Amino acid sequence: MKRFKFASSVYLLTVLGGFACNSNSTSSLDIYNGEYTGEKWNATGALLVGGQNFCSVSLIHPKVAITAAHCLNEFTTADTPFLELTFEADAEIELIPRRKGNIVKVKSFGFRDISYFHMTRQNNFDVGYLLLETPVDDVSIIPPLLDYYERRDSLLPGKTVTIVGYGNREDGYSGKRQSTEVTIESINSSEVNFTSEEGKGSCFGDSGGPAFLQLANKW
Secondary structure (H helix, E strand, O other): OEEEEEEOOOOOOOEOOOOOOOOOOOOOOEEEOOEEOOOOOOOEEEEEEOOEEEEEEEEEEOOEEEEOHHHOOOOOHHHHHHEEEEOOOEOOHHHOOOOOOOEEEEEEEEEOOHHHHHHHOOHHHOOEEEEEOOOOOOOOOOOOOOOHHHHHHHOOOOOEEEEEEOOEOOOOOOOEOEEEEEEEEEEOOOEEEEEEOOOOEEOHHHOOOOEEEOOOOOO
16 A cells, blocks of 8 residues: 655645655656546646646636645746646647647746745645636636535545546656545644555646545535
8 A cells, every 4th residue: 555645734635745656756747547537627737837747736716726835936936937737638748739728827826835834844834826817717626625614524534535637657658637546544734644556646746736525415
């Protein structure tokens, strides 16, 4: 079994790091032994830097996406023109026609508390946001799980969640939105700990992507 952690400060459950990729892997974007999503989970996007895959994101408002702070902490405002998002399911980046609506420019970005994250390395502060120049209104946004009582009653050990990202697959290629299921092992004040079957899960650059939890009548 593989064990790994997600930030619990935003209950879309933002992926923090890698746990299923080969120990020799240097890839920054991996979901291993997952399934191609097609148009499902279409509010999960890819963060592009200079047109290249970098991290995954979760759209929580037509003009706001969240990702992991460590995906953004090396950038300054001067880098903003190079930051873009795509929500194409089959986003082999070099093949994406840059048609209107396909690539979304980032207007600005920021962090919940990046200085505290750097100082303490506490995962619950590893949250960044991206404000978009134009709204994305053709996807199905799944809101973060913010209600205390829903979290208390639904986010429990043994529950299954679905993680989604654009990373390198076990075949060595990237750029397609993939998903796989993992199991909640334990929960504390700052982290949700998961386990998965051997060879399944995410890797480093799935950072910023979501984990979706099935509630009684919604995700």
